[in-house]
Amino acid sequence: MTPIDYITGPIGLMFSNSCILIIVLLIFIMSLRLFLDRRKKAYFTLTLSLLIVLIYHGLNLFTSLQSVPMIGTAYTGHLLQVIAFIVMNAAIFQLYNKTGNREFVLVMFFIGSAIALSFAHFHWNPSLFALNSPAYSPLYAIHNIWLELYLFMLIFVCFYLISPYIGQNGKYQFSLTVYFVLQTAHMSNVYLFDHHQLGLTVVENFMPILYYAIMFFMLFDRVVELLQAVYRSSITDGLTGLYNRKFFFGRVSQYVNGDYKVSVIFGDIDNFKKLNDTQGHHRADGVLKQVAEIMTEETQGIGLVGRYGGEELVALITQPGFKAEHIAEAIRSRVEAESIVTISMGCSKYKKGLTAEELVKQADQAMYISKTTGKNKVSVHNGR
Numbered sequence: 001m002t003p004i005d006y007i008t009g010p011i012g013l014m015f016s017n018s019c020i021l022i023i024v025l026l027i028f029i030m031s032l033r034l035f036l037d038r039r040k041k042a043y044f045t046l047t048l049s050l051l052i053v054l055i056y057h058g059l060n061l062f063t064s065l066q067s068v069p070m071i072g073t074a075y076t077g078h079l080l081q082v083i084a085f086i087v088m089n090a091a092i093f094q095l096y097n098k099t100g101n102r103e104f105v106l107v108m109f110f111i112g113s114a115i116a117l118s119f120a121h122f123h124w125n126p127s128l129f130a131l132n133s134p135a136y137s138p139l140y141a142i143h144n145i146w147l148e149l150y151l152f153m154l155i156f157v158c159f160y161l162i163s164p165y166i167g168q169n170g171k172y173q174f175s176l177t178v179y180f181v182l183q184t185a186h187m188s189n190v191y192l193f194d195h196h197q198l199g200l201t202v203v204e205n206f207m208p209i210l211y212y213a214i215m216f217f218m219l220f221d222r223v224v225e226l227l228q229a230v231y232r233s234s235i236t237d238g239l240t241g242l243y244n245r246k247f248f249f250g251r252v253s254q255y256v257n258g259d260y261k262v263s264v265i266f267g268d269i270d271n272f273k274k275l276n277d278t279q280g281h282h283r284a285d286g287v288l289k290q291v292a293e294i295m296t297e298e299t300q301g302i303g304l305v306g307r308y309g310g311e312e313l314v315a316l317i318t319q320p321g322f323k324a325e326h327i328a329e330a331i332r333s334r335v336e337a338e339s340i341v342t343i344s345m346g347c348s349k350y351k352k353g354l355t356a357e358e359l360v361k362q363a364d365q366a367m368y369i370s371k372t373t374g375k376n377k378v379s380v381h382n383g384r
Contacts, residue, residue, distance in 0.1 A: 016205045017061040023212045024053050027219055034223065042094035046219070049087035053212075056080040082114045082151050085179075088215070089158045095222050096166040110154065117146060148187050155180050167225070168218050175214040182207040237307040239285060240292035248306030252316055253356040260350070263324035265315040266363035267295070267331065267345045270375045272311035275341065287341055294334045298327055314360070324349065328378045342376035349381075 028050040035043035059077045090107045093099070155176055163173055182203065189200035235247040243251070255262045269291060276284040288311060295305045295313055302319040315331075317324050324347040335343045346366025350359055366381040373379075 013205055014061060016209060017057045019209050020057045020212050021054065021061065023209070023216050024050055024057065027216055028054060030220070030223065041099070042091060045087060045094050046091035049084055049091050052080055052084040052087060056084050078147050079114060079118050082147060082154070083111055085151065085154060086110045086114070089154075089162055092166060092172065092219070092222075093162045095219070095226070110157075114147070114150060117150060145187075145191065148183070148190075151183060152180075152187075155183065168221060171214060171218045171221075175211060175218065178207060178211045178214060182211060240289050240307050240313075242292050242296070242313070243304060243306035245306060245308050248304070248308070248314060248316065249356060249360065251304060252360060255316070255318060256350060256354065256356040256359060259352065260318065261320060262359075263317040263347060263349045264359050264363040265317065265324050265328045265331070265345060265347050266308070266360070266367040267291075267313045267315075267328070267343045268367055268371060269311040269313075269335075270342045270344055270371075272341070287339055290339050291335055291341070291343060294338065295331050298331050298334070302327075314363070325378055325380050332376065332378055336376060344370035344375045345378045346370055347378065347380045 028047065031043055031047045031050055034040075035047050056077055059080065086107060090103070093103070158176055159173070163169060163176070166172055185200045185203035185207070189197050189204060193200065235243055237244050252262070252264065269288070272284065272288075275287065292305065292307070292313060295315055299305055299315050299317065302322050303315055303317040305313065305315045308314045315327070317327060328345040328347050332343055332345055335341065344367055346363045346369065348359055348362035348366060354362075362381040366379040369379040370377045
């Protein structure tokens, strides 16, 4: 056996399918875990597609161990390849978009067409599928070309229907291009060179590894994005994008427990209820988001901002050398100048022995002093 036989022969095919099985198994385990935890349709479709891919390449691995591959096994593998391609691309689309009955019917149509094409060919030429018939006879090759061409059509359909609607457009188009080159090399080697073109055989054997590696990184990146989005939504306020009360208080507790010299700013938008009643919730929400943006800009790099509740916004100043009252005054003056409302603010500074709850409460008390002594001002808690 020559070195080239290890690449183009059964050993090369075994190595390729073994690598693919490892890559796909990793994605499958990740997808299955996500589906069991979250029960989302996209994870189910992805898990199903990966299961089909595992069966397909497991079948390929089994076929590579046979001295003479049989038609029944080979044709089943081709059909599974087509179905896996359809379902996996549907899963990728679902990871980025909400899907309904229309998309489900479209996927079922493509799968049904592949199965119908296979049954029609079997009905017309049942002798082709005798278990003792070699898989790569000339008659079988010509017969199988319709399923191959159908897969080509699906590649272009995915370019047109899926590519524009997903986030990682470049990676996805690259994966389809790789698959197109792979399918072109396969068909050229089968129908033009009768499996005797070594270069095309190398492409057939090893380009699937590149394809599934791209899919792995693309799916992994998307799953990480989704998990980050879920985590982000659990710690932030949906309207303003600021940290929610629970997360904010948790961060204050961390700094206080670490005995860091932090400060808290507590702000309450003046006459917010009146604004809600006279100009409506939409207008009031817009003002709330505007004030939140101002607070975020003024504390960028030196602290974090949260929505404590209603029209109450809070900031934790974590960097030494910045006085909370100066930052609060900058926020107050900008709110007055740039929006249709004003804001009353209070500040408190951590002193040894204070709890996180007491520190926030002191800032709240200072804000209340601003509210009851004319509004649109900054007050500092005296620390007693």
